[in-house]
Amino acid sequence: MNDLKYLLERALADGHGPARAAHADPSGDLARGKRLLLRRARYRMLASSAAAAIAAAVVVPIALSGSPAQAGLVAYTGTQPPGYVVKEIPAGWVIQGTNAYALTIAPASDTDQNPDSFLGKLVVMQGEFSTADAAADGWVATTAGGRTAYYNHGQPSGDGTVTAGFVIEQAPGRWLTVQAPASLAWTEAQFKEFALGVSILATATPGQG
Amino acid sequence: MTLTSRDEEFSAFVRTRRSELLRSACLLTAGDPHLAEDLVQTALAKLYVAWPRVRRDGTQVHSAWRILANAHIDELRRPRWARERPVAAPPDQPDPAGPPDGMALDAFPDGIDGAAVRAALAALPAGMRAAVVLRHWADFSTQETARILGCTEGTVKSQTAKGLARLRGLLDSPAETVR
Numbered sequence: 001m002n003d004l005k006y007l008l009e010r011a012l013a014d015g016h017g018p019a020r021a022a023h024a025d026p027s028g029d030l031a032r033g034k035r036l037l038l039r040r041a042r043y044r045m046l047a048s049s050a051a052a053a054i055a056a057a058v059v060v061p062i063a064l065s066g067s068p069a070q071a072g073l074v075a076y077t078g079t080q081p082p083g084y085v086v087k088e089i090p091a092g093w094v095i096q097g098t099n100a101y102a103l104t105i106a107p108a109s110d111t112d113q114n115p116d117s118f119l120g121k122l123v124v125m126q127g128e129f130s131t132a133d134a135a136a137d138g139w140v141a142t143t144a145g146g147r148t149a150y151y152n153h154g155q156p157s158g159d160g161t162v163t164a165g166f167v168i169e170q171a172p173g174r175w176l177t178v179q180a181p182a183s184l185a186w187t188e189a190q191f192k193e194f195a196l197g198v199s200i201l202a203t204a205t206p207g208q209g
Numbered sequence: 210m211t212l213t214s215r216d217e218e219f220s221a222f223v224r225t226r227r228s229e230l231l232r233s234a235c236l237l238t239a240g241d242p243h244l245a246e247d248l249v250q251t252a253l254a255k256l257y258v259a260w261p262r263v264r265r266d267g268t269q270v271h272s273a274w275r276i277l278a279n280a281h282i283d284e285l286r287r288p289r290w291a292r293e294r295p296v297a298a299p300p301d302q303p304d305p306a307g308p309p310d311g312m313a314l315d316a317f318p319d320g321i322d323g324a325a326v327r328a329a330l331a332a333l334p335a336g337m338r339a340a341v342v343l344r345h346w347a348d349f350s351t352q353e354t355a356r357i358l359g360c361t362e363g364t365v366k367s368q369t370a371k372g373l374a375r376l377r378g379l380l381d382s383p384a385e386t387v388r
Contacts, residue, residue, distance in 0.1 A: 005345060013323045
């Protein structure tokens with residue numbers, strides 16, 4: 001006579017289940033978890049921007065050029081974050097945190113001190129970018145420092161999204177992505193200036209999943 | 210790579226719990242190790258996202274199981290998958306005779322091989338299979354199983370009783386009922 005547990009153990013035999021292991025390597029699950037966290041943070045940021053735009057019933061497009069920014073760039077003089085080299089940051093903002101996937105910069109007065117939360121913050125990451133889909137997604141081709149780049153000024157779409165973005169090719173197929181909240185009101189030139197001042201070291205990991 | 214305390218705690222959890230989750234997922238999928246791996250990867254990624262909350266609540270283990278069970282049920286609901294296996298006769302009704310005298314509810318005859326068990330598991334509805342695996346493989350209590358599956362304890366008792374009866378009906382004569 002067999003109890004059910006014994007039979008279930010038998011069901012895992014013959015390659016239909018792994019052997020019992022004392023320890024598993026967590027690196028893959030950790031990387032997948034971080035990618036999912038980033039995707040959700042992006043979604044929340046976009047959704048929040050849309051909600052704010054609808055609530056105010058006013059849409060504020062970010063100027064493509066010319067107008068002064070609410071927070072201009074100043075030289076960054078603090079300790080460089082692990083995995084990155086940053087030359088400039090917005091005035092009054094601080095590097096809030098970094099991990100292998102993203103660098104988070106936020107207003108010094110921001111009450112949200114979680115570097116994994118990107119709402120209303122400036123976020124830098126590296127990853128893939130589909131140039132084939134760029135135009136359809138509102139990205140405009142440009143160049144920065146002689147490198148291919150794309151700028152998305154966040155012109156409100158049907159859902160009211162006003163989050164702005166900038167990507168610049170670091171190496172074939174590898175892109176540095178900068179996301180900025182509408183409140184920063186950056187011009188394309190400021191995106192370029194900031195992006196060209198950021199270097200991602202080899203220790204950072206692609207953050208787009 | 211810079212590890213935060215969240216990363217370190219999550220990694221420690223994965224090191225000690227992943228094998229157990231994957232083996233259980235293999236049972237939830239009735240012996241499909243590839244789908245089981247997908248489910249565990251999905252569940253652990255979602256667990257990482259929810260880690261601050263589940264850690265604060267002390268529900269890491271239950272949450273991992275809940276996400277895994279829900280991912281399994283969601284997977285079966287996908288229309289592109291046809292996971293039902295044809296059987297000669299619908300095994301919906303519990304064996305009216307029940308186990309032979311003196312045999313425990315979860316006791317089964319000798320000579321049953323793994324393939325028959327997997328086929329019998331596959332014949333159970335997803336929720337019933339999850340209840341059986343949680344109660345009789347992972348050794349969760351009725352209360353814990355109800356919490357993980359988001360149902361009442363009465364439902365867990367009902368589902369596990371029906372599940373055991375259906376397994377018994379299938380495994381007592383696997384050649385006739387499971388193909």
